[in-house]
Amino acid sequence: MTFRSRSGGPAKRSKKGKQTHTRKLHHPPAAVPEQPLTPPLSPTSVPLPPHTEPFNPPDSELLALLHRTLHSTLSDDNFLINVQRIKGLLRDKRWLEVFCGSEEVLESYAGRWVPSRALCFRELIAGLVGEVFGDESSSLEQGLEGLKLDKGENDEEEDEDDDHSEDNNEDEDDQRSNPPIQLSGRGAEGSAEDTVTNAGPSTSQNQPTHHILSLGGGAGSELLAVSALIRSTMIKRPHSHPDWSWTGIDIGDWHGVLQKLQDAVKVDWKLEKDILDVDYIKGDLMAPLSSQSVSDDQSSTATAAGPVDLNRILVAKPPRFITLLFTLTELLSQSRPGTISLFKTLTANSKQGTLFLVADSASDISEFTLGAEGRKWPVWMIVDAMLNGKAKGWEKVKGEDSRWFRLDDGVGAGWPCKLENTRYWYRLYRRV
Numbered sequence: 245m246t247f248r249s250r251s252g253g254p255a256k257r258s259k260k261g262k263q264t265h266t267r268k269l270h271h272p273p274a275a276v277p278e279q280p281l282t283p284p285l286s287p288t289s290v291p292l293p294p295h296t297e298p299f300n301p302p303d304s305e306l307l308a309l310l311h312r313t314l315h316s317t318l319s320d321d322n323f324l325i326n327v328q329r330i331k332g333l334l335r336d337k338r339w340l341e342v343f344c345g346s347e348e349v350l351e352s353y354a355g356r357w358v359p360s361r362a363l364c365f366r367e368l369i370a371g372l373v374g375e376v377f378g379d380e381s382s383s384l385e386q387g388l389e390g391l392k393l394d395k396g397e398n399d400e401e402e403d404e405d406d407d408h409s410e411d412n413n414e415d416e417d418d419q420r421s422n423p424p425i426q427l428s429g430r431g432a433e434g435s436a437e438d439t440v441t442n443a444g445p446s447t448s449q450n451q452p453t454h455h456i457l458s459l460g461g462g463a464g465s466e467l468l469a470v471s472a473l474i475r476s477t478m479i480k481r482p483h484s485h486p487d488w489s490w491t492g493i494d495i496g497d498w499h500g501v502l503q504k505l506q507d508a509v510k511v512d513w514k515l516e517k518d519i520l521d522v523d524y525i526k527g528d529l530m531a532p533l534s535s536q537s538v539s540d541d542q543s544s545t546a547t548a549a550g551p552v553d554l555n556r557i558l559v560a561k562p563p564r565f566i567t568l569l570f571t572l573t574e575l576l577s578q579s580r581p582g583t584i585s586l587f588k589t590l591t592a593n594s595k596q597g598t599l600f601l602v603a604d605s606a607s608d609i610s611e612f613t614l615g616a617e618g619r620k621w622p623v624w625m626i627v628d629a630m631l632n633g634k635a636k637g638w639e640k641v642k643g644e645d646s647r648w649f650r651l652d653d654g655v656g657a658g659w660p661c662k663l664e665n666t667r668y669w670y671r672l673y674r675r676v
Contacts, residue, residue, distance in 0.1 A: 288640050291647065292371045299370075300476050301513070303363050303655050310359055310468065311659070313508045314501075317351040318660050326352035327661055339574050343462070343496040344549070350463070354501050358465045359656060360663045364649035365469035365569060372642060372672050373599055376454050376565050377473045377488075453487045457563035459529060459586075460571030462494025464505045467522065471505075474520055475513040489521040489561060495528050495549045527552035530575065530582040554586070558593035566590065566600045570668075572623055573604050576612060587630055591637040594675045600638065602627055603670035606646045624669045631673055638673040645669050 301309075317323060330353055333341050342353060370377075458466040470490055477485050492502065506522050509515045531551035575583045590600065604623055611620045624645055631638040649666045656663035 288642055291644055300479055301472055306362060306472050307359055307656055309508050309512050313504045314351060314355045318355050323352055323355060323660055327356045337577060347500055350496060350498060350501055354463050356661055358463055360651060360666060361465040362468040364666050365465055366472050367649060368670060369469060370473060373565055377477045451486045453489055455561045455563045456488065456490045457566045458492045459568045460494050461492035462496050462498030464501050466567055466569060467502060467505055471509040471513060471515055474515060487519055491523045491561065493525045493527060493529060493552055497526060499524060525552060529586055530579050554589050555593055562595050563598060568602045570604050572602060596675050598675040600673040603668050606667045606669045624671060627671055634676050637675060639676045641672045641674050643671040
């Protein structure tokens with residue numbers, strides 16, 4: 245059919261209009277390239293869950309005990325001045341001037357750094373090795389089952405971990421070491437009121453003793469954390485619990501600070517000598533033993549710290565739990581070969597199943613330059629290279645490269661100086 249104009253003219257032919265714009269072509273969307281799946285975290289790298297149940301004794305009670313213990317130092321007009329001076333020395337890595345300092349310096353250090361670290365160490369140890377304190381539902385037990393690690397020997401091994409508080413073990417002295425000194429305090433011969441009122445008959449003859457060794461634990465953070473965990477066990481299980489011993493090794497003369505802490509936990513928490521036996525050894529972990537044997541009758545209060553016969557200590561009281569807390573950076577700074585030798589000694593003399601907890605600050609101060617290219621490596625990576633693997637004697641059970649400990653609101657609000665939160669890394673190894 246054609247169409248004509250109204251005037252009857254020729255038929256109109258339609259012409260295709262000329263395209264005046266670029267024509268858009270509609271294509272299906274391009275296929276999105278598949279993104280590689282993020283590998284799941286290994287069981288050893290899964291972060292510890294937050295501690296949900298309140299601690300008993302609570303943080304406030306732990307700080308109150310420490311405040312009473314160090315009251316004369318905390319109330320001294322020179323306390324804050326000493327703290328600022330100590331901060332400067334630590335910033336300049338002049339550790340020996342702090343940890344081999346006077347009693348006033350050591351107590352000032354304890355008053356500033358022990359409170360937050362003791363709380364941090366308690367939280368970390370409770371989450372990792374609660375079974376050392378009689379907690380049958382500990383995170384570590386469940387983690388070991390998931391990893392299918394044999395832990396049958398744990399009952400035969402000695403105990404647990406010590407917070408190696410902030411203190412540093414470094415010294416260039418070649419002098420001889422000092423033997424363990426018993427921190428007497430109010431011992432088993434104390435009055436009846438000083439015993440655990442609800443502990444029932446002594447369990448020392450039918451219960452195991454868990455030995456805890458804290459390398460660099462002189463300032464008392466580890467002892468206070470361990471004591472708080474033991475107190476919690478005594479509250480939960482007054483008639484069925486192991487006994488414990490704690491041995492600290494450090495380069496400074498921390499006897500006075502530790503004696504005060506031991507006296508305080510005996511009075512406030514009823515932790516008598518038959519429940520928690522405390523020793524402190526003043527000595528330099530990095531100093532090689534001389535050809536002359538270490539004398540057992542040397543005074544442990546000698547001015548300079550001599551070498552420590554760590555082999556003998558590990559054999560005499562095989563630890564179930566070893567701690568090296570906030571000390572490794574100083575050891576590596578002092579002597580890397582000496583630190584490697586220390587780890588070899590621990591490996592050679594630790595029983596199968598022994599737990600070894602290492603933790604330190606996650607700041608850039610914990611980085612070391614290695615290799616010809618001068619590349620910096622974090623300390624936790626160096627530790628993994630030295631220890632992790634069956635051929636090296638240890639297996640990593642748990643670890644985080646960065647973790648925060650934060651004080652709850654209001655905790656430590658009345659302390660003479662600000663108590664700070666802590667970012668740190670940790671590794672828990674098990675002897676295989």
